Each structure stands twice: as structure tokens, then as C-alpha cells.
Amino acid sequence: MSTISIAAPAVRTVRPSTRLRLTVRGRRVLLGLAALPLAAGIAFAALGGGAAVASGESVPTASFETVTVMPGDTLWSIAESVAPNADPRSVIHQIESLNALGASSLQVGQELAIPAEYVD
Structure with a gap:
């Protein structure tokens, strides 16, 4: 008589995925890619800053x-x-604006700037 033996299928163990190792060249490339937005911002500021020059x-x-x-x-x-x-109201408004008066309270001895157009 013949015998039949039943065996469990062979289970292969899966090795963990290979750990990523960066070479010196790979580190430089990664650093360059990370620094790219910073370099673009500096270039934009340098090229666009000329508009602020006095005319x-x-x-x-x-x-x-x-x-x-x-x-x-x-x-x-x-x-x-x-x-x-x-009109005193417009003159008061100009005096308040020129002297940065908020509550319109005056102090004795205070120096007020008066627009030259009203001074003789």
C-alpha cells in the first residue's frame, strides 16, 4: 500500500524591507532640494527689491x-x-492733524503748529 502524507505548505518568512541608506551624493541632492525654496525666496527678494528705490x-x-x-x-x-x-472748522481740523491732537485739550504754554498759509 502506498502512503500519502499531508504536510503544511512551506511558509516563507518575509524579510523586513531594506533600510534606506543615503550616500554622500544622495545627501547632497536632498539638501539641495530642501534649500531650493529658500534660494528662490532670496532671489525673488533680491530681484524684486529694486522697486523700493527712491524715485x-x-x-x-x-x-x-x-x-x-x-x-x-x-x-x-x-x-x-x-x-x-x-472757516474755523477747517482750520481747527488742519491744526489737529498737524499737531496730532486727539481730545482737543490744550495746555497753557503748549506750542501749536499752524499751517503757514494762515500766518501773515
């Missing part, structure tokens, strides 16, 4: 005179005294 055109300067605030003075009274023929 050489003259810039109008603000000319003004100063007035010292006396006791009892208000912006309205100062505006009426320096520009009697102009």
Missing part, C-alpha cells in the same frame, strides 16, 4: 509757524485769530 522726485514739505497757547485759549479762538476769513 528722486521731490516730496512736498509742510511749512508751518508755531503759536503758544495762552490761558483761556481754545482751538476755536486760535483758528479765528490766525485765519479770520476762513
Whole structure:
């Protein structure tokens, strides 16, 4: 009689995947690829920065005179005294803008810049 033997199929063990090893050349290539966005940004800044160069055109300067605030003075009274023929509201607005006044509170002895167009 013949015998039949049943054996379990042979199981092959799968070796873990090979670990990636970089050569010196591979490291240089990887470093170059990583540095590429930085190099592009520096090149863009260097080439595009020329637009910020001064154009050489003259810039109008603000000319003004100063007035010292006396006791009892208000912006309205100062505006009426320096520009009697102009609308005091527009003169006050220009004085506030020129002196960076926020709350329109004046101090005695304070120096206020008055636009030169209103000074004699």
C-alpha cells in the first residue's frame, strides 16, 4: 500500500524591507532640494527689491509757524485769530492733524503748529 502524507505548505518568512541608506551624493541632492525654496525666496527678494528705490522726485514739505497757547485759549479762538476769513472748522481740523491732537485739550504754554498759509 502506498502512503500519502499531508504536510503544511512551506511558509516563507518575509524579510523586513531594506533600510534606506543615503550616500554622500544622495545627501547632497536632498539638501539641495530642501534649500531650493529658500534660494528662490532670496532671489525673488533680491530681484524684486529694486522697486523700493527712491524715485528722486521731490516730496512736498509742510511749512508751518508755531503759536503758544495762552490761558483761556481754545482751538476755536486760535483758528479765528490766525485765519479770520476762513472757516474755523477747517482750520481747527488742519491744526489737529498737524499737531496730532486727539481730545482737543490744550495746555497753557503748549506750542501749536499752524499751517503757514494762515500766518501773515
